[in-house]
Amino acid sequence: MTNSMVMNQKKRILSGITPSGSSLHIGNYFGAVKPQIELQDNPEYQTYYFVADLHALTTVQDQTQLEENIKQVVLDYLGLGLDPAKCIFFRQSQVPAHAQLAVILGNYISYGQMKRMHAFKDKLQKGVEVESVNMGLFNYPILMASDILIYKPFGVPVGEDQRQHVELARDVAENFNRTYKTELLPLPEPLISKEKGKIVGTDGRRKMSKSLGNTIGIFEDYDLIEKQIMGCYTDPNRVKATDPGKVAGNPVFIYHDLINQNQAEMADLKKRYLLGQVGDVEVKQKLILAHKQFFAQARAKRQELVQQPDQVVAILADGAKRAQAVASQTLREVMEQVGLIN
């Protein structure tokens, strides 16, 4: 049996990330990137991960900025452990079949369903005039449905905020299959962690998100990461270090639970916090140390890759070739099904 035959028998996993801004934060990492990377080691699956550069055009309309964002997110993923020997890693724009299929799939979803998508509704909530929302943003879920369905994946590992988009992809597939009385497009499962799919931000209120400025970075200079951690919301009812504090739901302890690998230290900190025997500053300083330890290897690996731009380009080119082989096959099947090839 050849390698490609073995590969074809595996169920596929697919996910993407939009290079819309700064480096990844710990919410992205624990909610999406870590589960994605872990799946690369599962022999049942073949993983496909891509940088959704076409999606980024909805907000990044500066060429230098876009190039920079793409580079950053690629390095972040490779630094965090994505292994191109195990995963197929590529740029969306280098696999033209995504965009071609999206043009077809737009016909199997209604305007009413699209209007309910939150990326679009969020813009309106922020006071943007409906007339001026760009069509790339409005159509974003159709392109995302195409990104997904073109690989006929079993599952799509993402954070909670992407659930609605994966569900729309299911709706598109269902409508398509019903229209042509076929099972050509299998319905993908959203793979979303119950506990980690929506990590709270340092403001203690909203989900951690780069656009809200409530993040803790992974690869930034420690000056900045220390500031982010020291500025983190804790227990508002605690005035002095001697007041008993709340651990449950306290963001600093949520982050400790994710990052700190020293169980004994954490148990001790929690115990003293509840009794009012430790100040926020010490808890935060320990979190900074834990962050340094947890991400040391990823930071070193990323630093190494910065010196090897040619290798990074080669990884993406190889990934695109392998992805295009699968994507163009599905595109062809869809074109045959609808009557565009006979």
Ligand code: ADP
């Ligand atoms: P951001 O909101 O910071 O712009 P993205 O939209 O780029 O993040 O999300 C990239 C991936 O990380 C998506 O799969 C998303 O669901 C996930 N994600 C983003 N923020 C969080 C969070 N706070 N908790 C868990 N997962 C998240």
Ligand code: TRP
């Ligand atoms: N919308 C996702 C995000 O903002 C990125 C994305 C684009 C994606 N296409 C996808 C995720 C397909 C999963 C599957 O992070």
